[in-house]
Amino acid sequence: MGNTKYNVLFMKDDDTVKRYRLSPLWLKMLFWFILLLALCAGAGAWSGYTFWNQNTMLKREKLELHKKLNDASVQLERLENVNKILDSYDPNELQSLLASVPVEEKKVESTGVKVDLTKLLFYKNLMRAGVENVKLRRSGGSLALSFDLNNLQTSSALSGEAKIELIKNSGSGVRIKSNPNDMSFHIQRFKVVRTRFGLPAGVNYDHLYGIRLMITTKQDELIFSEVYPLSRILN
Structure with a gap:
């Protein structure tokens, strides 16, 4: 049993039959190599899918963060614009204007002048x-x-x-x-x-x-x- 060999025959129509003698050890190694190759291919496919899925999630998060950043930038510019407009008024006059009219009217009154803030501050x-x-x-x-x-x-x-x-x-x-x-x-x-x-x-x-x-x-x-x-x- 220790000298057992496997014969592998290769037959071709226009040539003689070729025979190869293989040890069971080589067949076992070939089997384990194919099995290992299959496992590596499966692990590679799983890793590729996992990384692709993570990359898709990261892209989605990036788009959401970019949208939030744009919204924050718009709000910041709007606040800066409001600040510029308020700075152009005299502080004492502005306080008297804001205190003279109910909020729901959205207007500021002073000595005969009505300021429509909804139009003035539109941005x-x-x-x-x-x-x-x-x-x-x-x-x-x-x-x-x-x-x-x-x-x-x-x-x-x-x-x-x-x-x-x-x-x-x-x-x-x-x-x-x-x-x-x-x-x-x-x-x-x-x-x-x-x-x-x-x-x-x-x-x-x-x-x-x-x-x-x-x-x-x-x-x-x-x-x-x-x-x-x-x-x-x-x-």
Whole structure:
């Protein structure tokens, strides 16, 4: 039994029969090798599925965190905008204004002037367009406005139009008909927007609080809106 061998025959139509003698030890090793190979393949498939599933969960968590970060950024910018607007008022006057009207009216009254805070503090930012370096300059009877417009999603071009609205001290707005060639855009990264316009009839410069910049897409979707007090942007 110690000399037992297995004969393996290879037969070919156009050749002689070839015989190989194999020890049972080699057959056992071949069996265990195939079994080990199968176990390794199964372990690899299980590990691959586990890592793929973990990667999918991490991507989902990343998207959720990114959304929360964008929401927090929007809220922060809104609070900063409210802070800028409140800083532009005299503190003593603001306290008297806030104390003079019931909250449900959403208006602040002072010596004959009503400020509609719902319009004055309106802010919107979908994180698709960014506005920076807003500057305003008086030139004779007209105003020269300039600002940097940035495409925050550089994976695709951004097309649309910038619009201007003058905000009075009462919180009401007056839309400006600016030059479409100055305000329309198609950008991959950024554009410096410059335009000049005159005050509409019946609008007194001394009664203006600030300027609202609005960025809309070609589909007329409002993706950005913010009010800039004149005290902060006037050169």
